[in-house]
Amino acid sequence: MTGDDPRAGLIWKDALMAADLIALDPAGLAGAVIRAGAGPVRDAWMARLKAGLPAGAPILRAPCDVDDAALLGGLDLAASLSGGRTVAQRGLLARCDGGVLVVTMAERLAQTPAAHIAAVLDQGEVVAERDGMTLRGPARLAVLALDEGLADDDRPPAALLERLAFHVDLRELSHRDLASPDAAPARADMAAARLRLPAVTVPDDMVEALCAACAALGVGSARAPLLALKVARAAAALAGHASVRHEDAALAARLVIAPRALHLPADSAPEEQEAEQQQADTPPQPPEQQPDEADQGEVKALDDTVLEAALAALPPGLLARLQATAQRLRAGQTGKVGESQSTVKRGRPIGARKGDPRSGVRLDLLHTLRAAAPWQRLRKRGLDPAQARPPVEIRREDFRIKRFRDRKQTTTIFVVDASGSTALERLGEAKGAVELLLADCYVRRDEVALIAFRGTGADILLPPTRSLHRAKKELAMMPGGGGTPLAAGIMAAGLMADEVRRKGRTPTLVVITDGRANVTREGVGGRAQAQDEAMSAARAIKAQGHRTLLVDNSARPEPRAGKLADDLGALYLPLPRASSDMISKAVRASGPQPGSVRR
Amino acid sequence: MARPFPFTAIVGQDEMKRALLVAAVDPTIGGVLIFGDRGTGKSTAVRALARLLPPMKAVEGCPYHCDPARPAQVCPVCQGHSGKMKSHVIPVPVVDLPLGATEDRVVGALDIERALAHGEKAFEPGLLARAHRGFLYIDEVNLLEDHLVDLLLDVAASGENVVEREGLSVRHPARFVLVGSGNPEEGELRPQLLDRFGLSVDVRTPTDIAMRVEAVKRRDAFDRDPDAFSEAFAADEERLRRKITAAKKLLPTVDVADDTRRRVAELCVALGTDGLRGELTLLRAARSVAALDKAQTATMAHVKAIAMPALRHRLRRNPLDEVGSGVRIERALAEVFG
Numbered sequence: 031m032t033g034d035d036p037r038a039g040l041i042w043k044d045a046l047m048a049a050d051l052i053a054l055d056p057a058g059l060a061g062a063v064i065r066a067g068a069g070p071v072r073d074a075w076m077a078r079l080k081a082g083l084p085a086g087a088p089i090l091r092a093p094c095d096v097d098d099a100a101l102l103g104g105l106d107l108a109a110s111l112s113g114g115r116t117v118a119q120r121g122l123l124a125r126c127d128g129g130v131l132v133v134t135m136a137e138r139l140a141q142t143p144a145a146h147i148a149a150v151l152d153q154g155e156v157v158a159e160r161d162g163m164t165l166r167g168p169a170r171l172a173v174l175a176l177d178e179g180l181a182d183d184d185r186p187p188a189a190l191l192e193r194l195a196f197h198v199d200l201r202e203l204s205h206r207d208l209a210s211p212d213a214a215p216a217r218a219d220m221a222a223a224r225l226r227l228p229a230v231t232v233p234d235d236m237v238e239a240l241c242a243a244c245a246a247l248g249v250g251s252a253r254a255p256l257l258a259l260k261v262a263r264a265a266a267a268l269a270g271h272a273s274v275r276h277e278d279a280a281l282a283a284r285l286v287i288a289p290r291a292l293h294l295p296a297d298s299a300p301e302e303q304e305a306e307q308q309q310a311d312t313p314p315q316p317p318e319q320q321p322d323e324a325d326q327g328e329v330k331a332l333d334d335t336v337l338e339a340a341l342a343a344l345p346p347g348l349l350a351r352l353q354a355t356a357q358r359l360r361a362g363q364t365g366k367v368g369e370s371q372s373t374v375k376r377g378r379p380i381g382a383r384k385g386d387p388r389s390g391v392r393l394d395l396l397h398t399l400r401a402a403a404p405w406q407r408l409r410k411r412g413l414d415p416a417q418a419r420p421p422v423e424i425r426r427e428d429f430r431i432k433r434f435r436d437r438k439q440t441t442t443i444f445v446v447d448a449s450g451s452t453a454l455e456r457l458g459e460a461k462g463a464v465e466l467l468l469a470d471c472y473v474r475r476d477e478v479a480l481i482a483f484r485g486t487g488a489d490i491l492l493p494p495t496r497s498l499h500r501a502k503k504e505l506a507m508m509p510g511g512g513g514t515p516l517a518a519g520i521m522a523a524g525l526m527a528d529e530v531r532r533k534g535r536t537p538t539l540v541v542i543t544d545g546r547a548n549v550t551r552e553g554v555g556g557r558a559q560a561q562d563e564a565m566s567a568a569r570a571i572k573a574q575g576h577r578t579l580l581v582d583n584s585a586r587p588e589p590r591a592g593k594l595a596d597d598l599g600a601l602y603l604p605l606p607r608a609s610s611d612m613i614s615k616a617v618r619a620s621g622p623q624p625g626s627v628r629r
Numbered sequence: 630m631a632r633p634f635p636f637t638a639i640v641g642q643d644e645m646k647r648a649l650l651v652a653a654v655d656p657t658i659g660g661v662l663i664f665g666d667r668g669t670g671k672s673t674a675v676r677a678l679a680r681l682l683p684p685m686k687a688v689e690g691c692p693y694h695c696d697p698a699r700p701a702q703v704c705p706v707c708q709g710h711s712g713k714m715k716s717h718v719i720p721v722p723v724v725d726l727p728l729g730a731t732e733d734r735v736v737g738a739l740d741i742e743r744a745l746a747h748g749e750k751a752f753e754p755g756l757l758a759r760a761h762r763g764f765l766y767i768d769e770v771n772l773l774e775d776h777l778v779d780l781l782l783d784v785a786a787s788g789e790n791v792v793e794r795e796g797l798s799v800r801h802p803a804r805f806v807l808v809g810s811g812n813p814e815e816g817e818l819r820p821q822l823l824d825r826f827g828l829s830v831d832v833r834t835p836t837d838i839a840m841r842v843e844a845v846k847r848r849d850a851f852d853r854d855p856d857a858f859s860e861a862f863a864a865d866e867e868r869l870r871r872k873i874t875a876a877k878k879l880l881p882t883v884d885v886a887d888d889t890r891r892r893v894a895e896l897c898v899a900l901g902t903d904g905l906r907g908e909l910t911l912l913r914a915a916r917s918v919a920a921l922d923k924a925q926t927a928t929m930a931h932v933k934a935i936a937m938p939a940l941r942h943r944l945r946r947n948p949l950d951e952v953g954s955g956v957r958i959e960r961a962l963a964e965v966f967g
Binding site for chain 1: 669670853
């Protein structure tokens with residue numbers, strides 16, 4: 031935050047190192063994700079990278095909503111028509127060969143373009159089948175994903191993150207921290223280092239140390255040690271070492287492996303598990319405690335040096351962040367928006383049909399040209415050649431319009447009271463209902479989310495997902511017990527419902543509780559105030575007009591739950607000892623109808 | 630084209646390699662689905678397979694590269710031909726279906742170049758045509774758009790591609806081995822598509838450090854000098870290629886003992902697999918494993934070696950059941966085979 035923080039200086043030094051190494055070997059290291067808002071810090075970092083790249087290396091920008099045609103290339107329509115033959119247009123990826131592709135607002139990048147970029151990073155060439163052509167060309171490049179996401183689950187697609195060597199977080203830096211620790215290497219030095227790079231050797235034990243560090247930190251992918259190895263080699267080349275030394279490997283561990291860490295080394299794992307088991311009864315232990323414990327291990331061998339370097343790079347307050355990271359990686363987060371932006375282009379395309387391009391429908395240009403193409407000779411026959419004619423004669427009957435199928439997709443948000451004595455039973459049934467619905471949804475392509483409230487607040491246990499696989503894992507870990515912070519639960523549900531709606535889906539809330547609140551939003555006890563807060567939170571949801579279902583699972587129908595349902599504008603379902611089967615049936619019965627074809 | 634990583638240089642992942650080899654020996658097995666974590670070499674293995682397959686004979690000038698011995702019934706080119714057809718040897722096609730491929734590139738469409746230049750209506754074959762008699766590989770198959778999935782299911786079931794669009798009416802053969810890969814945490818595969826795959830493989834990150842180190846070392850060596858690395862494995866590759874060729878030749882005569890058949894039926898009953906597809910696939914796959922083993926008769930050992938991939942995705946899924954399908958198969962195998 032301030033210029034006095036010694037950590038900030040170190041972060042910046044490492045970030046600059048990453049920039050230099052990418053400039054040294056763009057295609058080998060595949061690039062970086064830069065987590066920072068737009069501002070002087072990010073600009074300074076980009077300037078450093080530009081300074082290191084070979085002169086004339088292309089640096090192109092791709093917006094996060096880049097379409098396939100722009101990314102991969104396709105038919106150059108104007109040139110094709112005037113030339114009377116197909117002319118291909120090169121895409122961004124092909125034009126970036128030997129340079130850097132900058133993806134702006136990468137946290138909003140959708141899965142499809144991310145998959146294209148990932149394929150190109152893997153193969154070093156663009157291969158695409160589009161517009162009646164096969165496009166193929168070299169594309170050895172680095173990708174800079176500019177990640178401006180604020181929340182921990184608001185990240186670029188995992189398929190892309192996984193392939194980029196560096197995950198640089200500059201959010202904590204301000205321009206006061208930028209007093210550059212050392213000047214950028216000169217272009218000539220970089221060129222010399224680039225020449226040295228292929229000859230740098232790596233001792234075997236170094237590879238082993240990097241692999242061991244990955245395993246100890248729960249990094250499963252084979253790409254991580256491979257990228258670390260390449261980073262170590264590039265660092266050695268930059269420093270002028272003939273062979274990778276300890277400090278190069280330690281640097282690679284710090285820059286590549288540490289940001290990917292999913293858990294702490296096995297030594298501290300038992301404590302972690304114990305802590306989780308105890309969570310039901312006691313407040314969680316402060317997370318800083320555990321990295322310290324891990325640090326106490328004896329450090330002698332190279333393995334430990336490397337692991338130690340990675341551990342030292344783990345920021346304080348780590349555990350919470352690790353868990354968020356794990357969640358994100360599991361989620362395979364996609365750029366979320368895009369769906370809701372493109373109102374004219376909703377749903378999946380189901381081909382083109384004849385029709386008039388009026389307002390609200392989209393002309394399918396390619397199909398229109400295709401329809402017109404075979405007739406050109408005939409239509410031009412018998413016309414006065416001296417008269418100026420357009421290169422393509424398009425008539426009314428050639429017009430083709432795009433059709434989309436738009437199915438209103440729903441996201442069912444479960445809000446489960448995980449408090450008190452009946453928690454285990456209630457929780458079990460709610461878990462069962464979520465799984466039953468999910469099994470059902472995955473044929474319909476709908477999503478399910480799960481929020482539990484207990485103790486002092488509400489937790490999002492399962493962000494909206496369609497993955498049965500993932501849901502099972504999350505559900506299995508769900509804890510129970512403690513007080514009833516009903517207001518916190520309802521508010522968390524309201525926020526999620528709003529977010530779901532912004533993504534163009536329809537949220538349905540299913541609240542499973544007995545309506546007896548006894549913990550306030552601040553997390554302190556107090557029955558009356560807790561109840562009042564719950565009611566006002568409920569009225570806020572009603573104002574949003576979300577479809578809501580309240581399942582009262584107390585032994586006898588509880589008047590307070592009925593009142594809560596009124597405030598929520600919810601359908602009230604007293605289901606004493608509700609079973610998972612009953613809940614899922616009730617939700618299905620109140621659910622929406624599958625969508626319709628829209629043109 | 631960039632050189633693929635050699636198949637024989639892939640460390641571990643035996644189940645995946647075996648499933649791919651079985652599909653190479655017997656293309657009618659129905660394709661391979663590879664699901665697993667990131668960075669476990671899924672795509673690498675499939676791309677490596679392309680280089681490994683022994684070349685095949687094809688009719689010259691046929692865009693669907695029909696087998697000269699048995700041209701496809703619906704091939705519009707070969708059926709119009711009378712008399713002897715010239716043939717040539719081509720590599721087995723392994724065609725990538727990129728995620729963003731448009732429908733017209735997949736099924737084929739009006740040849741826009743000829744339409745623009747000559748005003749002719751001509752059909753330009755798509756990826757399905759190119760994949761005939763070969764492999765169609767879809768990375769991130771679980772993210773494939775629904776309409777493409779429908780289309781693929783249709784073609785995979787009928788073995789031919791029917792195009793009715795833009796005034797074109799074309800029918801051509803399209804029999805291919807579907808190979809799909811993906812990460813199950815990014816989305817499930819539609820059950821209809823799941824069932825189409827003959828074999829289903831789960832790949833995991835090896836937990837053994839030595840194996841991981843070896844994998845990283847080899848990949849790094851390959852990235853630094855692909856040619857030298859491929860050269861080092863050339864002999865292994867050639868040996869495996871010969872093994873596949875020999876297995877293909879042997880396969881039609883490989884037998885299954887009645888006792889083994891009965892045990893396979895028992896296994897499928899014990900697991901409660903739907904329909905007979907699982908049983909048939911398992912027997913077929915076991916014969917391929919036997920052929921690769923140069924054995925005339927498929928035995929229990931061969932069945933066991935491929936039972937997991939053949940049955941894993943066919944068990945009825947109970948969302949409340951915590952036990953994975955792998956464990957259930959292992960238990961049933963132990964019961965039936967003792």
